[in-house]
Amino acid sequence: MSLPTAHPTSLRVHQYLGLQPGPRLIVLGAVHGNETCGTTALHAVIEAFDQGRLTLRRGQLTLVPVTNALAHARHAREGERNLNRKLVPPAIPQDFEDRVARVLCPLLRAHEVLLDLHSFHTAGEPFVMVGPRDNDGLLEPFAHEQAEAALAASLGPRLIVEGWLETYARGVERRRAHPVTAAQAMPDPQFGVGTTEYMRACGGYGVTLECGQHDDPQAPAVAHQAVMRTLRLLGMVDAEVAEPAPQVPAAPDTAHTVMCLFDVVDCEHAGDRFTREWASFDPVQAGEVIGHRDDGRAVLAQTDGWIVFPNPRAQVGQEWFYLAQASARAL
Ligand SMILES: [Zn+2]
Secondary structure (H helix, E strand, O other), rough: OOOOOOOOOOOOEEEEEEEOOOHHHHHHHOOOOOOOHHHHHEEEHHHHOOOOOOOOOOOOEEEEEEOOHHHHHEEEEOOOOOOOOOOOOOOOOOOHHHHHHHHHHHHHHHEEEEEEEEEEOOOOOEEEEEEOEEEEEOOOEEEHHHHHHHHHOOOOEEEEEEOOOHHHHHHHHHHHHOHHHHHHOOOHHHHOOOHHHHHHHOOOOHHHHHEOOOOOOOOHHHHHHHHHHHHHHOOOOOOOOOOOOOOOOOOOOOOOEEEEEEEEEEEOOOEEEEOOOOOEEEEOOOEEEEEEEOOEEEEEOOOOOEEEOOOOOOOOOOOOEEEEEEEOOOO
């Protein structure tokens, strides 16, 4: 018998093929191995199908409870690299995640809709990451803005974040102009391509649901509720189906807040320091000092908005934090 941390040699997929045509939905858990709320939720959904409490009415449903099996076995975010960056199927795989990409990418391409279930490191409320507006640009052309927004709005969390790939590409351009490390001299905007970006590039749509902090006991319920709401929205299960109905406390204000990421600030020196322990979605005001560079220069917020994904342990050359401002988009 092999050790649990030996490299897994297959991807386990649970698939239900409706006898009536309908949407093709794929739901992923543990793309990051230590983010297990989706794994727990998908196992509960599979059990409900097995026990006849749920029935697929139409379409194709594919559930992948553990997408990065190596990272999951190690209880780590990554196996050999971040599966949710530069997600493309290479002809000659260089690492474990490349080998996963070679089977995961064709699987994504065979679907129309993706729900990708994640959790995050620091405290904060659940949020949904959506793609761009409809556009025919070169970076991320898209034609399913409305369907994707409807999906995002239906999941439960009130916070919606847009602007990921555009902001990531802006950071790539800045690193190319002023590289801090050798690796930054040749940055690649493809590194910003994760599961949802790949899905959109193949003509589909999808959202990333960040269900809460990694160990938040509510996170699996947030994930579970979202899967059920997606199945109902797409008409794949009966609307009145009672199973399963996890209890997720309602947010005090249920109106959606849409934030647009617009800048990413990298860590430039091991001595760069935040002024305080920031949490994602802490509000910042124009001119507010967010941190100090090693040489004492203050790093300021350019505009009113929020700090997003602050990482006090960022390595030199990695993203230190993102900034978001209110979006004009309504869901
Ligand atoms: Zn994640």
